Amino acid sequence: MKDGFRQQMAWLHTWCGLTAGWLLCAIFLTGTLAVFRQPITQWMEARPVVRHVQTPAAGDRAVVLRAAVAHLAAHAGKARFWRIELPDEHGGPVLLVWQGGGQAALDAGTGAPLAGAQATSRKTEGGRHFMSFHYMLQADTVGYWLVGWASMCMLVALVSGVVVHRRIFQDFFTFRPGKGQRSWLDAHNVTAVLALPFLFMIVYTGLAFFYTSYMPWPLQAVYGHDGYPRYQSELDGKAAARTPRSAADSGPARMQNPAPLVASVTSVALVQFVPRAEALMDRPARRVLVEQPGRPGMVVRVFGPADDARAQTIANTQSSVAFDGATGAVMEVNTPRMDAPTTSADVHEVLKALHLARFGGWPMKWLYFVGGLMGTAMMATGTILFCVKRRKKSAQEFGRATAGVYRVVEALNVASIAGIALACIAYFYANRVMPAELPGRALWEIRAFLWVWLATLLHALARPPARAWIEQLAAAAALCLLLPLLNWLTTGQQLVGYALAGDWQRAGVELVALAFGVALAVMARRVSAQVTP
16 A cells, blocks of 8 residues: 555656646746845846945935935926935935836935936846746736646645655765766755755745735635735734834824925925934835825835845834824834734735745845755756656657657756746846837846747757757856856946945846856756767
8 A cells, every 4th residue: 555655646746746847947946036136136227336335424315315305396296106215235326216107316425316327227127027937927817826836736746755755865865976867866856855845935935925816715705806905904004003113203203393294395304204214213224205295195104125134023024114294203113023912914924024035134045045946956857857767668658649748848848947047048138138228128128038938948849859958058058158248248347347346246146147157068068978979
């Protein structure tokens, strides 16, 4: 009975892992890159390099805030919201955004408007594309369900894999290179066991992330068919109600000289809001949002860093303070603390934070990055192992069509492993090659990614499997290694400049691309050595 059960689990592990493995390779690789979506976005926006970055002095920031409000009042006085993005530790301009898609950039030191190459004029989805593809394949509702199906298949494959491999932990310490099928199985076991806790966590939290999409019926029964916004608003209200406030602002604190509505949105008021918010949050301000500027009901929200390494809790790591725009009274203070009461609503936030790595700072992001790469390698070696085994001994599962089915499987393996890597690096090239003024260029970058990925599948079907592997791996390696050169030729920015300016986020993008290029080149050479007598 045990052998029969294990055989059933082996069949489930093989076919469930194979059918979902192609999609999971793409989902995991893009999710791994999405861990660093912020640095990728900064690199793709091609902001000017700022050397000797220093935090602006209080007087300089006051000048910039006054200039920001003056610019917004002159160009977007009737807008429903204004957003001011303050520079982080890596410098860059102050970004202004308002209702209707309007944008502007100011010099962080003087407040003078920037134009042309000095401003952030390169429209792009940046790293957000990898995140969107990771959870919905850029296909809206259909994409949600496809990713959900693949995630369920992965959970099944993980559980059945543990059952099937009796000596999985023993095999973890055994790797025999150059042994064909045995080597692929060893690699599959090593990456699976090493990343097993991470893989279980990331898949389960990913499914829990979109519980209202996969199981909307309980929510609809309580809040109605279109009740999700009301449900989310209720959760936010409960979170705000239990957030502790500072003793200095627990009452109806007001500005020293309450001003009329229209006057209260002036730079004088904003200059007072930001330092007060920083004192309440004990964090530097990164974003200011003005809702209904100059009108009744005006609210000014000041946000801290989106990913705060100093946060004491996993969930809700972004601090914020909301002020009444007319009186200056503190309306809400959101500062995550260890002693804050916990409710069932926090469970989802913790799962969400675990999946998105919203804690632990950069060391945790690197751990997620390495774990994601190991997960991708585990699925890649599993799909390759299937073909290696079937080359030696086919079970003729599909009768006369078996050979043709396995040929398609080989092509899908190439496209889902080498092809998705080629599509990802092609996305960076599209960002630099397309004209900065091209209408809808962000969408064209995503289309380039999808078209290249489709082209890799057609190429894999047209070429012999071994040649397809070599050519796609070599192409991806070449593009990765040449990315710094392309950046220098198209923007004038380069790796050394990033390093001298202390901008290690954008420098890291190019360094990781070079590392990927070396790894892909080694893979291409090894495949070529196996094919060439």
